[in-house]
Amino acid sequence: MxxxxxxxxxxxxxxxxxxxxxxxxxxxxRGAAPKPETGYLKLGTARSPSGSEIGVNSRYLTLDGKPWLPVMGEFHYVRTPASEWDAELAKIKASGVDILATYLIWDYHEEVEGKFDWSGDRDLRRFIETAGRHGLKVFLRLGPWVHAEVRYGGIPDWVVQSMPTRGDDAIYLDHVRRFWSETERQVKGLLWKNGGPIIGVQIENEYNLRGVNQGAKHIATLKAMAVNLGFDVPLYTVTGWDATVYPKRDVTPVFGGYPDEPWGIPVDKLPPKETYAFRFGSRVSGDLGAQTKGGAVGDADGDIEHTPFLGAEFGGGIPTMYRRRPVMQPDDIAAMLPVQLGSGVNLYGYYMYHGGRNAIGRTTLQEQTSIGGYNDLPIVDYDFQAPFGQYGAANPVLPAIRPFHLFLQTWGPVLAPMxxxxxxxxxxxxxxxxxxxxxxxxxxxxxxxxxxxxxxxxxxxxxxxxxxxxxxxxxxxxxxxxxxxxxxxxxxxxxxxxxxxxxxxxxxxxxxxxxxxxxxxxxxxxxxxxxxxxxxxxxxxxxxxxxxxxxxxxxxxxxxxxxxxxxxxxxxxxxxxxxxxxxxxxxxxxxRGVSRVRIGHADRLLMTKAEVVPQGDALHLVSRGDPGFAFATLPALDRVTGSRPVRSTGADGLFARYTATAVPRRATVAVTSLRPAGKAPPVRIGGAANAAVEPYPESFSTAAAWTVLVPPAATQGVEDTRLSIDWTGDIGRLFIGSELIDDRYYDGRTWTVNLRRFGDRLAKPLTLSILPLRGDAPIYLDAALKPKIAADEQVAKLSAVRLETDYGLDLRFD
Missing domain, CATH: 2.102.20.10 (Beta-galactosidase, domain 2)
Structure with a gap:
């Protein structure tokens, strides 16, 4: 080309x-463009055994000596069952993502001092190998503090409670060294220089701490430790948030921006976000979290002429936090792409690209104000309104952003040096x-x-x-x-x-x-x-x-x-x-329905509303709630067979159209009231933000509750079955017995729970509880979704519970 x-x-x-x-x-x-500067950054081994090489200059990334403008998406392996990784990574790749970013959340792997767990959903090596099989490069965000809206930023309780963290404390560094050494054993042979997919590591996160044993020296200490332990990779980064500090040349800053601020404290809508305004100078956004204000100068501001404008955290959605619960529309996310690319971004990195869930171990992994966190989030839910949600279903934002990914796959090398x-x-x-x-x-x-x-x-x-x-x-x-x-x-x-x-x-x-x-x-x-x-x-x-x-x-x-x-x-x-x-x-x-997939040793355009899951030389399509499948290809297929009969319906312009239909499945749930709501206590004001904080656990004694019985056959012989809950309240929680399997802060959206992953446990009735929402609660909800209740009233309402069936279609082309 x-x-x-x-x-x-x-x-x-x-x-x-x-x-x-x-x-x-x-x-x-008409003015001359600045020539790219090379040799400024202290990088690791850039060449793979095959001869493929990743580089970086002052303006853009390179792949095999040519300009490269990739898309990067964040997906946390520990927040999705390992049995689902293969399909989810295939969907992510098919949606136009080039690089997979993932946090190394320490508390998931060493919850108890000295006892490391890399099994099951914590199997980092298996996750990275699977990503590599799907053609995804990997950026490992090492931490040790990662935030990730998780308890203590991912640092285990036993560390937080016994020593200073996030600085050059000798005991802390010894524990970090041991953890990273264990991590290096897990990824040995998977680095770019070994022919593996890991092309970079991020050191720490959102770091702007200045003080004894802190500052740029701590980032330098961590990078040197990582390199000495064997993390020899082409790229080393650090987040370039407001007032960030880091050792220049040792790392390159990465940036981001979000369309709203759920970590904020206003109970009304925010002023227009700078995320939607083109930038012609500073790269630092002032809307990246509780620690950023958009005014304080940091090391990233003085590094602009030497480093490219790379993104790591442009919102693929936003989390729902207790005091602010904005709901994103597809345009809220998609409109950021032309703005950021037009501002010079040369790596478009999403946070999050795939939602997930927090595990519950010796404690919950919930970020909460009661333990000193700045925010309250649900205990389990981390859907993030991301392109792919907690259960892997595509959220409406995905088709709105995918055309930009296709654009970058084709013309990214043209755009990068511009x-x-x-x-x-x-x-x-x-x-x-x-x-x-x-x-x-x-x-x-x-x-x-x-x-x-x-x-x-x-x-x-x-x-x-x-x-x-x-x-x-x-x-x-x-x-x-x-x-x-x-x-x-x-x-x-x-x-x-x-x-x-x-x-x-x-x-x-x-x-x-x-x-x-x-x-x-x-x-x-x-x-x-x-x-x-x-x-x-x-x-x-x-x-x-x-x-x-x-x-x-x-x-x-x-x-x-x-x-x-x-x-x-x-x-x-x-x-x-x-x-x-x-x-x-x-x-x-x-x-917005087009994906680019490889079929029969050639690239084709596939136009469909279904989710696309490449499987080697075959394709799997997922239709959410509709037994009918319709897809079109350019060019036409020589031959296609499916797990259900596939019918060619002829040409549609340059495309060729095909259809298939599954046998419709319908099931209903039995819902029984357990107890009515009591009077919810007033929402407390407190925490580091001095704003609304999540109610005490004892407050749930006032929650209304229902039993929900799912017919055993409802989840059999189909792609998946979703429990869709229309409700109004403050906090909803869903249990199997006493096990909390999902929870939500009310934001006006239907609450959807995919049931396949819970398997035989669904033989037990589910219990749904809804804590009442008080009319005087000082929390933010989008105006169109906020319940109309008086200040002295409350609501805990279950409007409907439905089962919706998802259907799958396997396609082969031999």
Whole structure:
């Protein structure tokens, strides 16, 4: 594949139109880009036995000497049963993730001093080997303090209670050394230099402590210890949060941002988040947790010219904490991608990408204010509203972010070396919702324009009469030809001088690049439309034809206008040498159903609403609640068989469509009231935040309770069975006998519990308890989801309990 890293002005005719109008949004991208600096960071062995090499310079990562812009997703192995790892890692890889990040949570492995547990769900080696089999590289976040919304940040009780932590205390360091030594034995042979998937380690987390035996010296001590113990990897990182301290050159900082602050204390909605505003200077976000304020200068601020802008914690969702319980919409998460990429991010790392659950051992692993934590979280639940939730089901955010992953898989190497260009006019700050929010990244005369008008909980204006002018070394690109209105809540990436086959190129487009696929009929470049924005293309080629719109010649360019997006929106392009290319413009809804999978030794695009689980040369699809399966492929399949009959329904534009149907299964549960709610005590104010704190355990004596009996046959012979609970209250808890198997803080969403993993234990009735929510509780709930109850009232209501069946379909292609 040929990438446009910089198209020489002498070989192209740039799309220079008439002078930009006064209302045109202009960016000057003519200045020279800084050359990447190498040799600044003290790295480990970068080359694998196969010769593959991972590097880093002052601007971007490299893979085998070429620019690399990967997607990284966090998944904690100890928070998901080991029996589910293979399928979950396959789904993560199929969704466009390149690197898997995981915390090493000390308390899971050495709950009792000197007694290490690496078995079952704690089998780190098995987890990393499984990730490697699925083609995922691994970033091991060593800690020893990791936070992870877990008790004492993951440091065992016996350590916390007997010695200073998070500093160069000799006894503490001896215990860290012993734990890391045990960890190194588990991963021996799995490092990049051994041919394994582990490419990096993170030292500590959210570290901004200054004092005796603390500060940058402690991070240096930990890194030296890790290296001496054998953690010789290409990349060493530390979180670059507000006021962070670290030894420069020894590690590179990584950054992040979240769309809300459940750790905050306001009981009303927050001001517009800076996460949705393009950054043209500092990389440090002020909304990363209780320890960050967005103002204090740390070591990361002075390291910008020497280190790339890498992300590790851009919210894939957010946790639900007791005092603040915001609910994310898909756009709240997806709109962050063009903003952060347009701000220069060259590694997009999600926290979390896959939710999970906390184990219960000698204690719970719950972060709670009663033991000095800043936050209260559920005892078990760590769903995080992530792309894949606690039980592995895809949350609605997944299809909204996956198109950006496909974009980066194809054009990440083009984007990574591009320089951020600041528009002539920008919003005055993150609260300015009037001025257009956009940026451009360029290398030579090629580039991408990034735009966002979505800000969680705030409606921005329609931007009327918009045209862009990008001044490049070879001339100015003005587009689109006609001024357009961009509705509120839109976000996208548009190409400028994007290479196609041969000498053809896409001078500009008002549609977002999705991916590029090879078919028997030739290469296809796939774009998708922004809802309610006209699709226009400007193409540099010898000839351009289409049946889906109008084509007109304009100097050196062919203009395609009025294109109706869909599977038949095909534009045929031929260059002077006879090289043929096709451009396909899908709708946004269609693009959100596309995955890129390998079938029959070739990459194909798979369009489906089902979850996609690659299994070697086969595929497994999961349909949540619907016995019908519908999928389409590009190119068409030569042969496909399934665990259920698969029927070809013919061509749908460039795609070929197929269907299959499972036998519908329906079951009901028996729900019986055990006891009504008592009067809940007032919510206490306290803790380090001096805000609402979780009620004492004794308060649950006032909880209403029900028994829930699940028919034994309900979970047999199906992919999974979900218990869906519609309820209103403060805290819900679900038990088998006296064993707590799940819990939730009420936030207005349906509470879903997948039952497959509980197996034969479901022969016992479940017990559901709901602690009443008081009308005067000083907690935050999204306005649309907050119960309408008076200050002197309370509610503990169970509205419905349903069983919903999930269906599976195995596909083979031999």
């Amino acid at each position: 040929r990438y446009a890293l910089g198209i020489a002005a002498s070989t192209i005719a740039l799309a220079a139109m008439s002078p930009a109008s006064a209302d045109t949004l202009r960016v000057d991208a 320089t951020v260009r600041k528009p002539d006019v920008t919003p005055r700050d993150a609260t300015d919702l009037t001025a257009p929010r956009f940026s451009v990244r360029t290398a030579g005369d090629a580039g991408f324009l990034f735009y966002n008008s979505h800000v969680r909980q705030y409606a921005g204006p329609v931007q009327r009469g918009v045209r862009f002018a990008v001044d490049l070394p070879g001339g100015t690109v003005n587009f689109p030809d006609r001024a357009i209105d961009i509705p509120a809540d839109r976000y996208f990436i548009w190409p400028i001088n994007l290479a196609l086959s041969g000498d053809s190129s896409l001078a500009w487009a008002t549609a977002q690049p999705l991916t590029r696929i090879t078919t028997p009929a030739g290469p296809v470049t796939v774009l998708y439309a922004v809802p309610d924005v006209p699709v226009d293309l400007a193409i540099r080629a010898a000839s351009v034809t289409t049946r889906a719109g109008r084509v007109r010649r304009d100097g050196a360019l062919f203009k395609v206008e009025g294109l109706a997006a869909g599977t038949s929106a095909v534009v045929d392009v031929v260059d002077a040498g006879g090289h043929r290319d096709r451009i396909l413009v899908l709708t946004q809804d269609q693009a």
